[in-house]
Amino acid sequence: MTAFSSAPAVPVPAGAHQRGPSVLVLGGGTRLPKALRAHGMHVVYGGTPEEFTPAHRDACDEAWLLDGSEDDWVSRAVALHQVVPLHRVVTVRERFLTAAARIGDALGLGGNPLDTVRALKDKSLMRLRAESLMEQGAVRARLMHTPGDVDAFVARVGLPVVLKPRDGSGSEDIAIVRDEDALRSARQRVHALPGALLAEEFLDGPEFSVETFTHEGRHRILALTEKFTAAGAVEVGHVVPARIGADDRAALEEATHRFLDGMGFVEGPAHTELILTANGPRVVESHNRPGGDGIVDLVRHVSGVDIRDLLAAQVAGAEPPAPAADPAGAAATWFLTAAPGVATEVSGWDAAAAMPGVVSVSPGTRAGDTVSPLRGSGDRCGSVTAVAATPDEALLRARAALALVTLRTTPSAQPRTESREGR
Incomplete structure (x- = not known):
């Protein structure tokens, strides 16, 4: 194994040689690299020195280790492409989604359009795009620049409202503003972080996520996940399949299809979160990656297919793997x-x-x-x-x-x- 690194180089094993087409895998564990290698791909792992483990040494052909900004990742990948021509760039890690899309865009490697990935990552862009594309079901939202924006938004939609980072993940720092004390705190947060927070109308109803895999613009529903949250918005439990009736299931699936089509999503995994309100499903957010919190494993146990194996087969141009013979209910x-x-x-x-x-x-x-x-x-x-x-x-x-x-x-x-x- 060779390494492009700010850390000490990883030595090349005796007899090492180029396998098949090269794929840059940014971040994550070893399941995806192993699956890609099983398809004959030459896997270059990209991550930080701290993330690189002995298991990664065995799962990849080369390692590119770098502590740096997203611009650094893009410029280094373009340079790496001159030495090891890349067939694709993939990731299942939130922090690398836009970096992977920028690299793919710069090198003309295909994948989801860069503006689609940016819109999914930046919730304010997602809301603007969804509002312009959806005649019904759009969620009222506004990017907060000044404390006065908070008051104006509350006057428009009423309390409660949700205040969250425009590019957050993991339920971090999401606040439900229900009363004057919370409103005062919201003004203070916006004053401290102008342009970084998004206010949305509060959606009342049970929460779900729809796990999908898309090929050439056709979205395959893999599972519906039922979600449980603590006070605020932090998730404390998941179950697959969701305990809902056929009509509600169909509505959630149709809303997901419509949303992904509108966002221009064309390939790979997606994890779309929705709330089933009295007026029908409303999309909370979506991501061009598998669901976190171990949802990918819940889907594997129930469907018999690992989403990362589907992604590896898609990148390699191979047939998708068959489901396991006896999945769990x-x-x-x-x-x-x-x-x-x-x-x-x-x-x-x-x-x-x-x-x-x-x-x-x-x-x-x-x-x-x-x-x-x-x-x-x-x-x-x-x-x-x-x-x-x-x-x-x-x-x-x-x-x-x-x-x-x-x-x-x-x-x-x-x-x-x-x-x-x-x-």
């Missing part, structure tokens, strides 16, 4: 949360892992760690995933297993005030 993940402070006791994960139907546990907090207030996905403390014949049973198994986990905290002298990762 349903799969659910439930997340552990705890009071803010220093963790003094963490126990029970082994017992949780031994419960019926449990397929994985992910401890996220150890004794001595600081637990932050629940402001984003990164502030959760671990999770349990379980499978079963029905969604209700899968949820029951995941929550029952998690109930065996004990996490006690004591108030810390200097509690952290920021989330560990963004929505």
Whole structure:
């Protein structure tokens, strides 16, 4: 393996040679690189030195390690293309979505249009584009530049409203403004971050996400995920398939098709979040990547197909993989949360892992760690995933297993005030 790196170079194995067409994979784990190599592709992994693990050494042919800005990634990729001509650039990581699209655009490698990817990443652009394309179902929204914009928007749509980062992820720093105290705080946030926050009308109803895979502009529905949130907007549970009737399912699927068509989405995975209001489905946001929070694994357990394997086959121009012979009827993940402070006791994960139907546990907090207030996905403390014949049973198994986990905290002298990762 060779490396283009700001860190020490990774040596070239004896007899190393170019495989098939080269693919640059930006960030993420090893599932996608391994799947691409199985199709005969020459895989160049791009990430930071801290992200590069021994498992990545075994999964990739070359590693390009760089700490830098998005512009750095683009300029280096263009230079790399002169040495190792790239067939495609792909990513399943939120932080690299626009970088991958910019590289593909600069080198003429195809993929989703750059303006589509930018619109999905920037929620204010998404809202503007959706509003101009959708005759009905558009969500009223406005980018906040001054504290006066907050008052003007509230006067237009009424309370409550949602205030969130225009390019956030992981439910981080989303606030539901319900009263005068919250309104005062919203004005202060906009004053401190002009042009960085988006206000949207509050959508009331159950939350879902639609997991899709698109080929040549045709969108295939892989799963509907039912979502559960804590106070605010942080997700604390998911189940696949969603427990909804046929009419509501059809409405969610049709709204997703219409939205992806309107955004100009032409290929690859998408994760589209919706709220089913009394007036029908409304799109909250969408991403040109698989769903996070382990949703990709829930879909794999239920459908028998891993979305990353679908992406690898698409990039390689191969037939999509066949589903597993005996998938589960349903799969659910439930997340552990705890009071803010220093963790003094963490126990029970082994017992949780031994419960019926449990397929994985992910401890996220150890004794001595600081637990932050629940402001984003990164502030959760671990999770349990379980499978079963029905969604209700899968949820029951995941929550029952998690109930065996004990996490006690004591108030810390200097509690952290920021989330560990963004929505």
